[in-house]
Amino acid sequence: MSTKKQRQQMVAEKTEAEKNRILKIMRDAEIYTLTLDPLIESYLDIFEIYQTMYIQWKEKGFPSTQRHTNKAGATNNSKHPLAQQVETWADKKTKALDLLGLTNKSKGRVVTGGSSVRQDEEMKKPAAVVDELTAHRNKWRKT
Template sequence: MTTKKQRQQMVAKKTESEKIRILKIMRDAEIYTLTLDPLIESYLDIFEIYQTMYMEWKEKGFPVTQRHTNKAGATNNSKHPLAQQVETWSDKKTKALDFLGLTNKAKAGKIVTGGSSVRKDEELERPKAVVDELAAHRNKWRKS
């Protein structure tokens, strides 16, 4: 078991290393601008909260459920609050990364892989549609 102060120091170290990592990735990808600083700070706040919740949940042994006794005296299993919090903050962390453009989801439509086989001085011609016998027969009877 770690103390609260030790956990805070560990989270601060992880947050600082995450900031360095994010900035390095963004500079290498040439997507960093000063206008993204507020988003980066927001992401780091989310990351810090996520790490805090995750460390507490880890220290408790990653319990998925906890037992809860209601007013009537019945005991039920319910989802552990830390498990819910880690899940929630993980989703928020992913959304923040998406806003920063650091997920592959944002890049999928923009990147074209492979080069074109057409030279720049050539025009690309579309192939003519091939009409098979069945389609020709259908068209013949639809027009009448």
């Protein structure tokens, strides 16, 4: 078990490493602009909360359920609150990454608003590829 101060230091280090990683990826992909800084800061806040919850959940041994006794005295299993929080913040983290254009869903989108095609370049439709199955289908459809 780590102390609260040690957890805060670990989270701060991971958040700084994540910031550097995100900026490097965005610069390498040439999608970084200064207007994305508020989104990046928002993502880093979400990442920090996620890491805090994850570390607390990890230290407890990743329990998926906890026992709860209601007013009538019945004891039931319920989903552990940290498990719920980690799941919620992981979803928020994914949505923030999507807004930054760093997920597979957003691969077709261009975040900066510019076109991926140069001005002097024409877009051409790719030639149809006829594989063995398509050739076989066409053979029997013609009769």
